[in-house]
Amino acid sequence: MPGRRPWDQDGALPAARAALLEARGIVVLTGAGVSAESGVPTFREPGSGLWARYRPEELATPQAFARDSRLVWEWYDMRRQAVRACAPNPAHRALARLLLEREDVTLVTQNVDGLHQRALEDEADERAETNPKDARTRVLPLHGTLFRVKCSGCGRARDHAEPVDTTSLATLPRCSVCDDLERPDVVWFGEPLPAVTLERAFRAAGVAEICLVVGTSGQVHPAASVATVTLESGGRLIEVNPHPSALSPRAAWRLRGPAGEVLPRLIR
Ligand code: BJW
Ligand code: ZN
Numbered sequence: 001m002p003g004r005r006p007w008d009q010d011g012a013l014p015a016a017r018a019a020l021l022e023a024r025g026i027v028v029l030t031g032a033g034v035s036a037e038s039g040v041p042t043f044r045e046p047g048s049g050l051w052a053r054y055r056p057e058e059l060a061t062p063q064a065f066a067r068d069s070r071l072v073w074e075w076y077d078m079r080r081q082a083v084r085a086c087a088p089n090p091a092h093r094a095l096a097r098l099l100l101e102r103e104d105v106t107l108v109t110q111n112v113d114g115l116h117q118r119a120l121e122d123e124a125d126e127r128a129e130t131n132p133k134d135a136r137t138r139v140l141p142l143h144g145t146l147f148r149v150k151c152s153g154c155g156r157a158r159d160h161a162e163p164v165d166t167t168s169l170a171t172l173p174r175c176s177v178c179d180d181l182e183r184p185d186v187v188w189f190g191e192p193l194p195a196v197t198l199e200r201a202f203r204a205a206g207v208a209e210i211c212l213v214v215g216t217s218g219q220v221h222p223a224a225s226v227a228t229v230t231l232e233s234g235g236r237l238i239e240v241n242p243h244p245s246a247l248s249p250r251a252a253w254r255l256r257g258p259a260g261e262v263l264p265r266l267i268r
Helices: 014-024 031-036 048-054 062-067 069-084 091-103 115-126 195-207 225-232 257-264
Strands: 026-030 107-109 139-141 144-149 157-159 182-186 212-213 237-239 254-256
Touching: 014 212, 014 254, 014 257, 026 069, 026 195, 031 048, 031 091, 031 115, 031 257, 062 069, 062 195, 069 144, 069 182, 069 257, 091 107, 091 115, 091 257, 107 195, 115 139, 139 195, 212 225, 212 257, 225 254, 237 257
Parallel strands: 026 107, 026 212, 107 139, 212 237, 237 254
Antiparallel strands: 144 157, 144 182
């Protein structure tokens, strides 16, 4: 059909847009792919540097940190630097507008880069939105944030965005209370997700008529289960991803394009 985007050859876009408009309750589940067009590398696609040499399952674990804290910090410090140089892309901004326009939208993200939160602040500023607070509380980060640390001994957490000197174990940040090593305040494999945040995500997924899944391979649980909770409660999935994912077979609509192009057209 003339006018169709190359990623919408089967014409799913108008139907998905109508489903989104009509839905009572939307839960959005995002992964690394939503930040790809901002220049943030994803986890499981071909990359460079430490991404190419190690799988996330090898570095994002408490065992890896105990074995080689310096290497793990090197990976996180590199990612912090990369994210600092990035800005929200049209996908983050479209989702921020959706959050500001509709109170029945919850955004559950696996990302630790803070780009959804930055996009929300930017959109709220642009509209001179006086009360973006409510929208802010509907952004649920499941896997923590790059810009906080917590003590690997006593668990004390604090904001920490400065570069880390990763030349040796002695130069890594340490807790001012117990002197144990501090680590990024993110969720590693084998660790529980923040309980209240996860509970809120599942509650939103259970009442949503649509789960909009964007840029995730859907391989990591319990995050991917947010989508299955919506399905099991009678809702439907819209997937935005240039490639098939573990959740694709269960999606009612599959939009096979980059999030930065698809989302601004899906959410109008
Ligand atoms: C684009 C694009 C563009 C590209 N536009 N798209 C059930 C079954 C099997 C296993 C388990 C299970 N339940 C639990 C487990 C174990 C484990 C797990 O899931 N393992 C599987 C890998 C097999 N889960 C856990 O261990 C979790 N904890 C837990 O279950 O605790 C239980 C417990 C309870 C009580 C006490 C103790 C324990 C924790 C999981 C933590 C995951 N952590 C990481 C690191 C976070 C910090 C950091 O960022 O460093 O989270 S790993 C990494 O994977 C990161 C991501 O958030 C996560 C998901 O990755 P994501 O976002 O999907 O990225 P990719 O790269 O995989 O995919 C990118 C996608 O984007 C691709 O599809 C591209 O096509 C697409 N894309 N460009 C749109 N422009
Ligand atoms: Zn401590």
